[in-house]
Amino acid sequence: MLKGHKILLTGLTGNLGGSIADALVDDNELWGLARFSREGQREFWQQRGVHTVVGDCAEGEFTGVPMDFDYVIHCAAANPPDTFEEGMRGNAQVTGRLMAHCHRARAFMHLSTVGVYSEHADPSHEYREEDVTGSSIMGHYEGTKLAAEGAVWALSTCFGIPAIICRLGVQYGCFDRGGLLGLILRAVLQGETVYLPKYRTNVIRPISDDDVIGFLPALLGAATVPPTTVNLAGDEDIATREVVDIFAELAGVTPHIELTEAVDYPTIRVNGDRRRAIAGDCRMPLRDGIRRMYHNLAPKLRQAPGDDNIFKPLRASR
Numbered sequence: 001m002l003k004g005h006k007i008l009l010t011g012l013t014g015n016l017g018g019s020i021a022d023a024l025v026d027d028n029e030l031w032g033l034a035r036f037s038r039e040g041q042r043e044f045w046q047q048r049g050v051h052t053v054v055g056d057c058a059e060g061e062f063t064g065v066p067m068d069f070d071y072v073i074h075c076a077a078a079n080p081p082d083t084f085e086e087g088m089r090g091n092a093q094v095t096g097r098l099m100a101h102c103h104r105a106r107a108f109m110h111l112s113t114v115g116v117y118s119e120h121a122d123p124s125h126e127y128r129e130e131d132v133t134g135s136s137i138m139g140h141y142e143g144t145k146l147a148a149e150g151a152v153w154a155l156s157t158c159f160g161i162p163a164i165i166c167r168l169g170v171q172y173g174c175f176d177r178g179g180l181l182g183l184i185l186r187a188v189l190q191g192e193t194v195y196l197p198k199y200r201t202n203v204i205r206p207i208s209d210d211d212v213i214g215f216l217p218a219l220l221g222a223a224t225v226p227p228t229t230v231n232l233a234g235d236e237d238i239a240t241r242e243v244v245d246i247f248a249e250l251a252g253v254t255p256h257i258e259l260t261e262a263v264d265y266p267t268i269r270v271n272g273d274r275r276r277a278i279a280g281d282c283r284m285p286l287r288d289g290i291r292r293m294y295h296n297l298a299p300k301l302r303q304a305p306g307d308d309n310i311f312k313p314l315r316a317s318r
Helices: 015-024 041-048 084-101 141-159 179-189 209-221 240-251 273-279 286-301
Strands: 006-010 029-034 051-054 071-074 107-113 163-168 193-197 228-232 256-260
Touching: 006 015, 015 029, 015 041, 015 179, 015 209, 029 041, 041 051, 071 084, 084 141, 107 141, 107 209, 141 163, 163 209, 179 193, 179 240, 179 286, 193 240, 209 228, 209 273, 228 273, 240 286
Parallel strands: 006 029, 006 071, 029 051, 071 107, 107 163, 163 228, 193 256
Antiparallel strands: none
16 A cells, blocks of 8 residues: 555546545545535545645646645546547646646556457457557547547656556446446446347456555556556456346346347456556455445445436437
């Protein structure tokens, strides 16, 4: 665990960023940069001990943000952007401006996405960091996240900033709404239909927030000029259908599942050899982690608003 460092974290109002902030704040001087658009967000983190700064770093708003951080962990993202311009501003431009401001850092960690990979013809293919990139399944998101990776390369090289690009897979945990699997859980608890691809396996390798946090020291220590790129996903496979069934069994309900051609997102099963070489194996058994997440989040998600269910036909209007 990181201790005694001065750290800047973006995206702490999200699921993974919030988990990281909660884990680091007690033993480090933690700064959080965000827009804090939801009522009470800033006050919550201030009470936890985070030095909060309100700003939009896409516009270079760094008033009150120091420049002498040991580490920068950049979790914030425009996801998904409505337009190409919004994505470039919220993903690529933000990243470049942030690195320029924090160019004295020992290491810069950029959270990207496994969604940047171009779909392989073999659904069982394990995507490696050297594989072909280029995807548009979520509109402008993947392309502008890839552009953000380019910004990391450019700024790392120009300023000599050691950097690591972590391509995050499906993330889950007990903070806030639990990430992608939390969306499934909320849908199951509220009796919504979970739409799954009719002609795809949709096998994923989820990673627990606990494991991401445990990997932070090793990942930051692996930052280089030019950047190191590493897949950041779990070690165990699970079908999305099994995730639904686990939640439904725990809740004592019958899930509403519909297989449809309108949902056409691909399986992204990534290879974890490079991450294991850097940081070791995941420590949280996947199915144990999913059950723990259920017991922690089910009471809250039973009543959570239902406007964030991405498990609906993605291409119905295309």
